[in-house]
Amino acid sequence: MRKISLVQLRENQKAKVWEISGGRILQHKMMSMGIYPGRKITKLSHFAIRGPVVVKVGRGVLALGYGIAAKIIVEIE
């Protein structure tokens, strides 16, 4: 089990959220949109030059800005 940030996760790779290393507001926002420790997510794509990261969470698709994605730490096999 390795821990990396969502930015480093490869496209189409699955991972489990381990921590949201941001402030209370970010944690809360993520939580209410369905990204919380223990949640399984799949990274769909990543845009160049510090662009956003797109992830699949449950049945929904979320786009997260680079700064947010960098703060989401995930666990991979």
Add this chain to the structure above:
Amino acid sequence: MDKIFLLGNPNVGKSVVFSRLTGIHAISSNYPGTTVEIYKGYLKIGEEKIEVIDLPGTYSLESTSKAEEVAVSLLKEYPKDKSAVINILDATNLERNLFLTLQLIEEGFSVIVCLNMCDDAAHRGVHIDVERLGELLGVPVVSTCAITGVGIKLLIERIKEAHSSPKNKLTHEERWQEIGKVIETVQHLTHRHHTLREILEDASVKPLSGLLISGIVVYICFKIVRFLGELLINKIFDPLFFDFYQPILERLSIALGQKGFIHHLLIGELINGKFDFKQSLGVLTTAPYIEFAMVLPYIVSFYFILSLLEDIGYLPRLAILLDSLLHRIGLHGYAIIPVLLGIGCNVPGILSTRVLESKRERFIASTLISIGVPCVPLQAMIFGLLGNFGGFYVAGVYLVLFSISIILGIVLNRVLAGYSPELLIEIPPYRFPPLLILGKKLYFRIKGFLIEAAPIVLLGVLVINVLLYFRLLDFVTGVFAPVIQGLFGLPKEAVIALVIGFLRKDVAVGMLMSLALSPKQLFIAATLLAISFPCIATFVVLLKELGLKYLIMATLIMIAVSMVVGSILNFVILR
């Protein structure tokens, strides 16, 4: 119970349910954050009239953006025993939607759950046991498909059954665990092969294919807007004006003796013994021609395409592609939505900057929209003024506006204190709205345009004509002449056109056309018309959204930019 609140996550169809319940048309689209204002209407149940309030979408009861804040505070201020909440859920994404539902129940609101988009869920192989869901939540659940109206009758019948359900307050983690259990019991998925729709959904959020798709989409949209606009002009509006309306006016002109005050007001100046729809500047000639034959066709074609893109759900995908570019000017990808709406009309564009979180972003976006984003009427005028001299000039104006927006954005991003939040949006699935729904939306947008624009244009032309006839504007032209002539190289009469542009952009053009300007002068005049001041309606919205202090700041920026750009164009670029 005397108030019903509609609450739910963004983009679950609250506005559609609202329209169904109250009969009031509220704009709905397939992207989060369509509703930034609060809509109110009434629902009659038997003899009782209950107020229905459509709130902006929110993911939880703790607000994180301005629109959410508005929704949550309004809900919490009203006594719980006198209100009911219709919690609208997207059945295709039940799990995420239940977070807010559980919060509402924990807080003790009287809730009825409206499980919307049931047809779409079934298409995607999602089956939900509605009865079991109701049992687990302890509140009534009704499944609907608001866009076609299925289930709405049942929802209305059962609204009275909305009640609270005693539940302990959970922490966020506990709540997700609880949701996990609920989902396992009520939701049943059947496996489906990837449909073409899903393949397109995926392809449009990947860098390479996404860029390719956006290029194709933008190109096609541009072509359709032009084709449709020209078709309407050539086949409907021009024949109407020239074949039917012109003979009537010619007779009127002769009856009025072809001169005098009344003739000046109604028909305007004669050019080579005949009146000209574009240049005469009469209340019955130029005013209706500009509004109906030059602007309206493009309003129709633009809003047709915009509404289609909105309802399909393409716009958030454009936001992802443009995110890193927009970060350079202090915004994030989602700012593309206010910009696109601003192309139709700056007023809704600036209103929708509420989808952006910080005041700084809203200031940057509003300022850039009012300076660098030309609305449809203005664009129709740019084409009308410069089109005869070739696409080079028209493209030039757009290039100048685009460059100004980027440079000004970079400067504002450097200068203004504060931060720009990151993009954080949900990407909706593609949906294909029934044509009837699309037509209705188009109808309301066009009606809105006509109600707002037509009277001002008619009145504007009337007022100008009176002022010109009695030479009342000579003082104003005198004062501004040094700037206009000295810096911008325009004749001093152009002052009037720019001043009138403040009223409405499209009125100014008749003025400019009658001045017989050179292509260079027209280029400068058209650019200045776009960047100097937005029209009065936009000013009012800016004041409302930004407050007086920021409005003054934005105005000073506009004046400075006009001065600099006008001079540079005159002395450097177009020498």
